[in-house]
Amino acid sequence: MMKEYFTDLEEGIQGAIRGGNSSPKKFYTLELARLGRRLYSGTDAIAWCGITAPFDLLNAMGVTSCFVEFIGAMLASTGVVGSFIEETDHTGYSSDACSYHRSVSGAAIKGMMPVPEFLIGTTNPCSGGLAVLENLACRFGKELFVLHIPQNDSAGNVRFLADQMREMVAFVSRITGRKLDNDLLRKTVENSNRACGIMREIFALARHVPSPAASRDLSNFGIVMALFLGGEQAVAIAGAYRDEFRRRIDAGDYGKSGGKFRLLWIQNRIQFRHGLEKMLEEEYGTSIIVDELNDITWDDIDPENPYDGFARRSISIPFNGTMARRVEHLKKLAREYRIDGAVNPCNWGCRQGTGARGLIENGLKEIGVPVLNLEVDCVDSRKFTEGQFRTRLEAFMEMLATRPPLWR
Amino acid sequence: MYYLGIDIGSLSCDAVLINGGSTIVASAVVPTGARNREAIARATDEVLRIAGIARADVAAVVSTGYGRDRVEERLSSVTEITCHARGITALLPGTQLLIDIGGQDSKAILLGKEGNVIDFAMNDKCAAGTGRFLEAMARALQVDIDDMADMDIGAEGKQSISSMCTVFAESEVVSLIADGAPVNEIVMGLNRAIAARILSLVKRTTLQYPDMKVAMSGGVARNAGVVRAISFLMDREVSVPKKPDTVGALGAAMIAKEKNASRRPVVSA
Incomplete structure (x- = not known):
């Protein structure tokens, strides 16, 4: 079923592009469909991973790899997530736990998760994700390699993590029987650097006032692009976004919102269909122009010595380490993007979301940015009452309208 | 001219009518029940009856509350957060x-x-x-x-x-x-x-x-x-305040008056 779904999606988007209906979002979605098809092909060597695994390194080893939360988001977006979550609940999972992980577990129980060759867990960003990977490893009877991500960027920590990544390469080689080709690794790193360089340009363009970024343009962008890094496709997708944003700025095309208010979206988007972003744009002239994870927080990786760079990248993810570091990163984004307000969905069951919300709110308020805290299950649409969230967002917009401009 | 605020909540539908001087002329609270359009009509009829005016005398209506988009004759809808804030400031400065x-x-x-x-x-x-x-x-x-x-x-x-x-x-x-x-x-x-x-x-x-x-x-x-x-x-x-359940409707009525003023062209003498 999933293979057919992704194949149909891929063919549909390719048809649209051939028919002249192309956009950066279509190129991005096409690559998502291709990834999904490969994951469910039954022929590719696949690995289920944690969010901060070095996907470009795995790509260089010929492994189709993906973080498990992708499956939760995909099931949510297709509107079928409920039965998978219920399946997990039947096994005794708390219904208050993260629905990304409950849906993944349910998919595995119902045979909707392809059997991987191995799994790569990461201790960042959450222990829940690692627990799911351990569960999957037991269910599939496959080996799990865990990357222990240190919390600070020090020489010792970088060496510690870089050594683990070398061990990971040996682990993957042992299981797949394939050795890492150093020339291919060098090329992969160069491609990663190119794509990340262009992504920096995209984010710089999105900061323009008014912003060329509409609310859905860069939804989930940073976190998903990590899956494509190392390949030419990541460079092509990033280039398409950069060119489109440049075109919009040159043409004065700022979409439906007109850029009255600029929002920062904290953590992850709501993954199922809803009308809130459309409402914000069309009724309040407001766009979400930056997401917390849409940032390149690391320097270019040295193609001749990539492991230290891979390690620094994993350590640099804003969700890693103390909340103070995360708050400072959000403040940096708010200043850079001249944000009028921030929305924190506080995904149910996520300690990153709910545990940090007071600190995040206070930190952003210190620089004058108001924060709307919501309590949304970003995956399980059955818990979503749109009217309740409309009221909160509308009141937030009404409040912004009475405040003096923050940055002008 | 009069301005009407309607706050349609889950339990009650509240209406407040103010005049051009922002004085409350009439207020009503009716149960919302299962059919909120009927509740809106009942609350509206009640304030018009108390004030002794016709519907045509109402220059603008602003709705609030969870059912705010159900008020068909509204000039606009505003959330209850904003309306309660405006209403309480008028009653208890x-x-x-x-x-x-x-x-x-x-x-x-x-x-x-x-x-x-x-x-x-x-x-x-x-x-x-x-x-x-x-x-x-x-x-x-x-x-x-x-x-x-x-x-x-x-x-x-x-x-x-x-x-x-x-x-x-x-x-x-x-x-x-x-x-x-x-x-x-x-x-x-x-x-x-x-x-x-x-x-x-x-x-x-x-x-x-x-x-x-x-x-x-x-x-x-x-x-x-x-x-x-x-x-x-x-x-x-x-x-x-004396009628705490009508604070939101009062705020909506005051916003109706403001919005009505801003939509009219300014004519110099």
């Missing part, structure tokens, strides 16, 4: 912090001098501690909800209600009655549970509340026991 507890939600609203919203926090996930919660508890106690307002008098605060889930709290109340707990102690326990919940919203909005002028609106503000409990926990006087 200088209010800095407003607590609004309605049928299915509760809010703490931090106000600016002009009645603008500086910040707000609302209940999350469930409607425990709201009007619906009180209705369920009155049912468990087998008393009229209006009679609950003074049933805490004489209690010493010995009984706490541990659960704020409406269903669990209802069975807890039934168990307490069966165990012979005094009703006034149970009611005070319920009131304080509601107050504790609202206090967390207040603290999320501001920690400066001990120095603020605090008011309360919404239907639950008619329950003096809940107001006393909130006042006790906040260690502050909590002011309540």
